[in-house]
Amino acid sequence: MAKHEYAFYPGCSSQKGASASNYLTSVESMCKTLDVKLTEIPDWNCCGASIGYAEAGELPRHVMNARNFALSEKNLPGQEIVATCAACWLGARETRERLTHSDTLMADTKEALKEAGLTINEMPEIRHMVEVLIEDIGFDEMKKHVKKPLEGVKIAGYVGCQTNRPFGVDGESFENPKYLDNMVEMVGATPIPEYDMKVTCCGGALAFSEPDKAQAQIKDIIESAYDHGAEMIVTPCPLCQANVEIYQGQINQKYGTKFNIPVMYYSQLMVVAYGGSAKEAALNGQLIRARRLEEIAAK
Amino acid sequence: MSANTAMAEKYRNNFLKEIEEQVEMGDWVKMCMQCGVCSGSCPTNFQSAWEHPPQELFMMIRAGKREEVLTTTSMWNCTSCYNCIVRCPRKLPITHIMHGIAEYAHRLGVAPKMQPTRFFSGLFWKNATKTGRVNELKLSMGLYFKNGFGAGVKEGMKMKDVALGLIKAKRLNPFEILGGHTCKDQKGIQAMLKKAYEIERSRKAAKTAG
Numbered sequence: 001m002a003k004h005e006y007a008f009y010p011g012c013s014s015q016k017g018a019s020a021s022n023y024l025t026s027v028e029s030m031c032k033t034l035d036v037k038l039t040e041i042p043d044w045n046c047c048g049a050s051i052g053y054a055e056a057g058e059l060p061r062h063v064m065n066a067r068n069f070a071l072s073e074k075n076l077p078g079q080e081i082v083a084t085c086a087a088c089w090l091g092a093r094e095t096r097e098r099l100t101h102s103d104t105l106m107a108d109t110k111e112a113l114k115e116a117g118l119t120i121n122e123m124p125e126i127r128h129m130v131e132v133l134i135e136d137i138g139f140d141e142m143k144k145h146v147k148k149p150l151e152g153v154k155i156a157g158y159v160g161c162q163t164n165r166p167f168g169v170d171g172e173s174f175e176n177p178k179y180l181d182n183m184v185e186m187v188g189a190t191p192i193p194e195y196d197m198k199v200t201c202c203g204g205a206l207a208f209s210e211p212d213k214a215q216a217q218i219k220d221i222i223e224s225a226y227d228h229g230a231e232m233i234v235t236p237c238p239l240c241q242a243n244v245e246i247y248q249g250q251i252n253q254k255y256g257t258k259f260n261i262p263v264m265y266y267s268q269l270m271v272v273a274y275g276g277s278a279k280e281a282a283l284n285g286q287l288i289r290a291r292r293l294e295e296i297a298a299k
Numbered sequence: 300m301s302a303n304t305a306m307a308e309k310y311r312n313n314f315l316k317e318i319e320e321q322v323e324m325g326d327w328v329k330m331c332m333q334c335g336v337c338s339g340s341c342p343t344n345f346q347s348a349w350e351h352p353p354q355e356l357f358m359m360i361r362a363g364k365r366e367e368v369l370t371t372t373s374m375w376n377c378t379s380c381y382n383c384i385v386r387c388p389r390k391l392p393i394t395h396i397m398h399g400i401a402e403y404a405h406r407l408g409v410a411p412k413m414q415p416t417r418f419f420s421g422l423f424w425k426n427a428t429k430t431g432r433v434n435e436l437k438l439s440m441g442l443y444f445k446n447g448f449g450a451g452v453k454e455g456m457k458m459k460d461v462a463l464g465l466i467k468a469k470r471l472n473p474f475e476i477l478g479g480h481t482c483k484d485q486k487g488i489q490a491m492l493k494k495a496y497e498i499e500r501s502r503k504a505a506k507t508a509g
Binding site for chain 2: 012013015016017018019020021022043044045046048049050051052053054055056057058059060063064067108109111112113114115116117118161162165166168174200201203204205206208209210213214216217242246247249250284285286287
């Protein structure tokens with residue numbers, strides 16, 4: 001039996017061929033090393049994300065998340081739900097909070113769930129993967145597995161919004177969370193604690209609907225990373241990763257910049273540091289390749 | 300009578316009460332003390348995108364500026380970054396109130412029609428709930444082709460390099476156009492959502508009647 005077991009909520013963007021499929025590949029390798037068993041919640045559905053608000057209303061949105069709770073309880077009783085995506089985690093946690101605080105909302109949710117033949121008896125704990133790493137596994141244990149420290153690689157820890165607000169990771173401040181820098185340090189790389197854009201918004205869904213507004217923010221996030229001497233950026237959020245990575249070409253055209261900085265997931269750094277291959281770390285999933293990590297992985 | 304006129308009649312001269320009863324988290328509006336931290340913390344307000352930033356909207360609600368509030372593009376600039384929520388000294392769930400006012404304006408059919416985030420928001424929810432999981436390819440195509448085929452091709456061309464990069468990295472699958480990822484129990488999801496909308500509608504209607 002694995003040391004740690006969880007009900008896993010991968011979310012839409014982590015699926016095969018989707019925008020954060022590289023995240024999932026690296027999380028799977030990372031969990032193997034740390035003896036963490038993730039069992040996918042059967043037939044899980046989308047959390048609705050924050051951007052669905054125009055048509056989601058209140059109850060339909062919570063019912064979507066509650067369906068995942070019910071499926072988890074039915075198929076993986078007693079296990080905490082772990083999400084890797086910031087939006088999935090936030091959406092599920094918000095639903096958990098609202099249903100816990102309102103008997104009416106809970107009763108209405110149960111009535112709607114009945115239509116899908118499901119129910120909730122117990123509220124599950126909703127955890128983000130970084131909470132599992134920090135709280136359940138701990139930095140000491142994480143560090144034990146480092147075989148190839150990422151020596152001399154300077155990395156800007158970009159925490160972003162939704163893994164940080166409104167819930168955040170216990171013991172961290174909203175304005176200056178430190179866990180990501182600590183993770184960079186743990187894999188043997190050089191963190192940049194003074195990186196001042198670490199909790200700046202990447203524009204979220206506005207990167208699709210109003211790219212000019214989002215890209216103005218993304219530009220600041222990248223510029224500050226360069227100003228602080230970073231050679232790559234790391235993030236715990238799939239939308240932060242995509243937004244900060246994939247629009248660099250368009251930003252260069254618009255602003256005359258020469259951005260070309262890799263944007264990685266913490267799990268990719270860990271897999272490389274744990275001695276995993278480039279494939280296991282899904283380094284081939286980057287639009288802007290992280291050559292330094294590829295070299296270390298090939299060593 | 301349109302839904303909008305009916306609500307305006309019902310809550311005549313008391314827009315604050317209307318927001319409190321009809322908008323998610325609307326009963327928090329009266330708690331605002333006009334400090335402006337929310338507006339100063341908003342990433343898109345820094346770009347002057349908001350005609351009326353949050354604390355201004357709260358005062359306008361109390362002043363009964365119904366039409367101005369419901370028809371503004373302001374709250375559609377919310378990026379859901381939750382900065383306003385964590386900084387508000389009175390603990391107002393501002394992000395949710397912004398989403399709530401936007402949703403209410405959309406429900407009444409008075410939100411600005413051409414506002415791109417309004418369009419994308421509806422598109423996202425329909426995309427996600429149709430099969431239970433988001434189809435990223437159809438979501439992007441739906442956005443680019445919102446103004447017809449010609450405009451769509453032009454928008455698509457602008458995104459060509461991004462799309463090709465994603466396809467090469469196996470993070471965008473062109474075959475999703477044929478189906479893609481779905482939930483198995485789609486029937487259950489549709490029935491569950493239908494019920495949820497029914498319940499929500501009747502709860503809101505009960506408030507209007509009461």
